Amino acid sequence: MATFLYKLGRLAFRRRGITALIWLLLFVLAGFGASSAGTAPEDDFALPGTEAQQAFDLLEERFPGQSADGATARIVFEAPDGQKITAADSREAVDGVLDGIAGNQVEQVSDPFADNAGVSEDGSTAYAVVDYKVTSMELDDSTRDAITDVVDKERDDGLNIQAGGDALMVEPDMGNGEIIGVGIALVVLVITFGSLVAAGLPIITALIGVGIGISSITALATVLDLSATTSTLAMMIGLAVGIDYALFIASRYRAELTDGHSREEAAGRAVGTAGSAVVFAGLTVIIALAGLAVVNIPILTKMGFAAAGTVALAVLIALTLVPAALGIVGKRIYGRKVRKANPETGAPKASDHDAKxxxxxxxxxxxxxxxxxxxxxxxxxxxxxxxxxxxxxxxxxDEGSQPTDTTQRKAYDMLSEAFGPGFNGPVTGVIDATEAANPQDAADEVVARISDVDGVVSVSPAGFNEAGDTATVMVTPSTGPSDTDTEKVVREIRDLSSALQDETGAELYLTGSTAVNIDFSKVLDxxxxxxxxxxxxxxxxxxxxxxxxxxxxxxxxxxxxxxxxxxxxxxxxxxxxxxxxxxxxxxxxxxxxxxxxxxxxxxxxxxxxxxxxxxxxxxxxxxxxxxxxxxxxxxxxxxxxxxxxxxxxxxxxxxxxxxxxxxxxxxxxxxxxxxxxxxxxxxxxxxxxxxxxxxxxxxxxxxxxxxxxxxxNVDVEGEKLYRQLAAAPAPPPTAGEERAPEPTGVR
Known part of the structure; x- marks a missing residue:
């Protein structure tokens, strides 16, 4: 391997103009593909093989008209202290707010006062659910602003209005992390190399690699069903290893120059030795990232493969573009002080390097x-x-982990206080009664048995589909969605499934965000x-x-x-x-x-x-x-x-x-x-x-x-390479390049 990479490094150095042009063309093509690509799909949190996923698939099949793909928002209203939300003036204010939320993307808005289904027992709080025709990523800014305007508006009626739900979700704010990291990296490289040109080289080559990788992910997003967050890991890992791999090649190149080799020979030896380490280091990273597919969670698999591809790009760039860039910068790989002290070679002498x-x-x-x-x-x-x-x-x-000053967290806390902690994390029960002699009786028995489980506050009546063979129930636990007691409740209900099937012929599945989270953790464990x-x-x-x-x-x-x-x-x-x-x-x-x-x-x-x-x-x-x-x-x-x-x-x-x-x-x-x-x-x-x-x-x-x-024997340390170089005559330098004294021994 070292011999092959040595030849590759010399070739890239010799044909540096063509090599750099090829990578720049790839960069431009990837950028063009990204700019013309469609909107990336939303994250796919499918959990193949889990009960929550089975229940979700059953809902999709048996309740086709009730798709859960659209975004939802929950508008929470709290009356002033000592007043009731059901009072005439408060009801009028709530109705006015809900009327203002209507828009082209709104499917329906629930009425909290219909049978008082959305009103708390003490009458202080009410909530309405807004269903949208499109996903949260497809919501127009005007549609989302209609919700936030309701929250931010100063009101004369004294109502406290907050909002939650995935309709308020936006792409995460990544901050300026990559800019800060690159800035610090530049300072470190300047200190390490003592040359601004040498410091900028690893950063520029790494940015080209990350640019190609991220742009390729964006361009292929709709084809390969890659979400907007798929590239997050690729950016973090690709930028870090891209700089590191280029740093190792450039550092070894300078060491070879110090030993007296010509620039082309130094590039070949650097890629042949440090490049071998880059290849195997990159392979370990790629194995670790691609291995995430073992978890069998689509979002992790996609993130892993996308990041692995970006790491592979970083390795290829280190082996080809970096030696080409070293040829382009020439003697400027060292600082002005070193070049002035050694005008003939532009590199320090080995005796100076090892002086202390x-x-x-x-x-x-x-x-x-x-x-x-x-x-x-x-x-x-x-x-x-x-x-x-x-x-x-x-x-x-979940929204309970949001900062306390956000409207999502305030809405979450208001609902927990008014309706109980478990209200924010209800569990959806799906009853498959196709094998039951009497589906309604079977569903009633399931509801009764679930109601007897410790930690269950309430179970809604079973709601059947048009065919009458499948029903859903909403189970409200007494604890919050992330509470360990809620997990115990879910497991206890699931333990009832086998006995219920034997007794009634109906199968019970649990899904919903709380059940999904529990199954997600188990899959990972x-x-x-x-x-x-x-x-x-x-x-x-x-x-x-x-x-x-x-x-x-x-x-x-x-x-x-x-x-x-x-x-x-x-x-x-x-x-x-x-x-x-x-x-x-x-x-x-x-x-x-x-x-x-x-x-x-x-x-x-x-x-x-x-x-x-x-x-x-x-x-x-x-x-x-x-x-x-x-x-x-x-x-x-x-x-x-x-x-x-x-x-x-x-x-x-x-x-x-x-x-x-x-x-x-x-x-x-x-x-x-x-x-x-x-x-x-x-x-x-x-x-x-x-x-x-x-x-x-x-x-x-x-x-x-x-x-x-x-x-x-892959010869990473270059033992065979050094033997061949010691026995063979020194290759001619590149046209126009001075020849430095070529050592013939093994270092």
């Missing part, structure tokens, strides 16, 4: 002196950070172990190919577990416990989103393996070229620590920028990924890894002979 030990060398030597102390301290620290995981509560956000086994297993084999070792991949996997547990602990402390919540803009604490653990595991595993491959592959390269195990660790840190540190800071900055997003899920994702990279890069890869390698010595590179014969 850098920070990475000093750090590695310090860890190697006291590996046991360092290892124990790091593990204790990560263990303390992971402690909050023991009290983690999982759930999905059940998929966690298979997902871990698949992703870690495939990556373990991949790392054995890279390092020709058993213990190094094992150490990498165990280190990842420390990182992800510590990151989840930090997420629980901030978003559930409320520690430092204000500092991170968390306005309302609550359960951790159900998808967060498996999402964090998938993404962090791929990113953790990035640093493992980049740092340890340099150690492996030094060991293969004759250094002792301890010397190889120091060499790996001398050449890799500065770059890995810069890459980690960049990735942390990119992810942390998304903490400013308005959407709770994006905010939590950004925070979780940022702290996970922080812990993994600095506590695991930069601390635990050298300590463990120091303790196990040359055993780190042990591989059973029988396994060595089975595994193909």
């Amino acid at each position: 030990p850098n920070m990475g060398t000093r750090w590695a030597r310090g860890v190697l002196k006291r590996p046991v102390l360092v290892l124990v301290a790091a593990i204790i620290g990560l263990g303390a950070l992971a402690a909050p995981v023991a009290s983690m509560e999982l759930g999905l956000p 059940d998929a966690l172990v298979p997902y871990l086994a698949l992703v870690v297993g495939l990556a373990f084999v991949l790392l054995m190919l890279v390092f020709r070792s058993v213990l190094v991949p094992l150490k990498a996997a165990l280190g990842f577990l420390f990182s992800v547990l510590a990151a989840l602990g930090a997420v629980v402390a901030v978003f559930q416990w409320g520690w430092l919540a204000g500092a991170f803009g968390v306005e309302e604490t609550g359960p951790i989103m159900s998808m967060m653990p498996i999402f964090l595991i998938g993404v962090v595993f791929g990113l953790a393996m990035d640093y493992e491959v980049f740092l340890v592959s340099r150690m492996r390269e030094a060991y293969v070229h004759g250094e002792s195990a301890g010397e190889a660790v120091v060499t790996g840190f001398r050449y890799g620590a500065r770059v890995v540190t810069a890459a980690a800071i960049i990735m942390i900055s990119v992810f942390a920028g998304f903490i400013g997003a308005g959407d709770d899920m994006v905010k939590m994702m950004g925070f979780g990924l940022a702290v996970a990279v922080l812990f993994d890069a600095f506590l695991v890869r930069m601390t635990i890894v050298p300590a463990v390698l120091a303790l196990i010595g040359k055993s780190a590179w042990w591989l059973p002979k029988w396994l060595d014969r089975i595994l193909p």
Whole structure:
């Protein structure tokens, strides 16, 4: 592989104009496709194989005229203190408000005073449901404004009016996260490279890759049924790894120039060595993201594949566009001071570069002196950070988790106070009575049995479809939708299903947002172990190919577990416990989103393996070229620590920028990924890894002979490449490029 990538790097460098033009054309074509694409569909929260999905499908089949696809809004009215909403003047005011909401997109508006069905027992509060003909994403601004105008208008009648429902949902505010992250990345790169041109190169190439990826997702949205949120993960991951991969190639290129190679030769060697690490690091990320398909939740599958495709683009750009860009910038890859001191080559001399030990060398030597102390301290620290995981509560956000100053949250609280906490999370029961001797009697028995369940406040009478073979009931629990007691109620009702079918011939299914959330969490819990086994297993084999070792991949996997547990602990402390919540803009604490653990595991595993491959592959390269195990660790840190540190800071900055997003899920994702990279890069890869390698010595590179014969040798460290280069005459430089003295030995 190293030999092939070496040739690819030289070709891209030599044909830099054509290479850059091809990528720019792809960028323009993808942008054109995105600009001419239709509106992206809404998120598909289907849960194949779950009871909630079965019930929903049954409703679609048996109640075709009652589609649940349209948006809904709930307008909540509260009378002034001491007054009744049913008073004549209040009723007149409510009717006037509801008349003003009518519009072309409105299907119907319920009357809260019809049989007082929408009025609380104490008469202080009433609500009306507005059904729309289109989905929330298709609502016109004027239609949505009609609702918000009602809420914002100052009223003389003293009514407190608030609104909730998915009709008020808009695309999440992503904030300026990516801009902030790119800005910090530029500063870090300037400090790392000492050149504005060198600092801008990884950012520009990464933005081109992300631009192509996001534009392609947008262009294919209607064809592949990709929602607007599908690209969120692709943007976060693509931008971070795109900058990192370009950084590693550019850094290795500068190191090769320092060793005296011509610019074309340096580009070939950089892509042949660091490029091999980029390929395998990218593969681990792609495996982790594509592996989300194991969960069998369409939205996660689409997000995973979209992000995996963007990572693949980042790898291709690092192998082709980056060496081409290096050829375009020429000597400006170094700062003016270096070019002035070395006008002939434009690169510093190796003797100047190695004049004194850098920070990475000093750090590695310090860890190697006291590996046991360092290892124990790091593990204790990560263990303390992971402690909050023991009290983690999982759930999905609802309007009760919105900030208290929003109209959705105010409407939610008003309904909870007036009608009970469970009113905001009713459970829909679907009764399939096609096999029942008497469907009505069967439905009545189901309602009676559900009413006897502890925690159930009320059950509505069964409402049949036109065929009379299927009915629906609304079950109102005594607790809120995210309460653990509500989950117990749902499970207890579901436990009745088998006995009810035997007694009445009718089958009972539960659905609705509360039941969907419960099933969603269960699907994720059940998929966690298979997902871990698949992703870690495939990556373990991949790392054995890279390092020709058993213990190094094992150490990498165990280190990842420390990182992800510590990151989840930090997420629980901030978003559930409320520690430092204000500092991170968390306005309302609550359960951790159900998808967060498996999402964090998938993404962090791929990113953790990035640093493992980049740092340890340099150690492996030094060991293969004759250094002792301890010397190889120091060499790996001398050449890799500065770059890995810069890459980690960049990735942390990119992810942390998304903490400013308005959407709770994006905010939590950004925070979780940022702290996970922080812990993994600095506590695991930069601390635990050298300590463990120091303790196990040359055993780190042990591989059973029988396994060595089975595994193909992909030559990531470039051993074969260096032998070929040492034996072959130096290739001619590019036309117009001066030849630097070519070293013939192996470094």
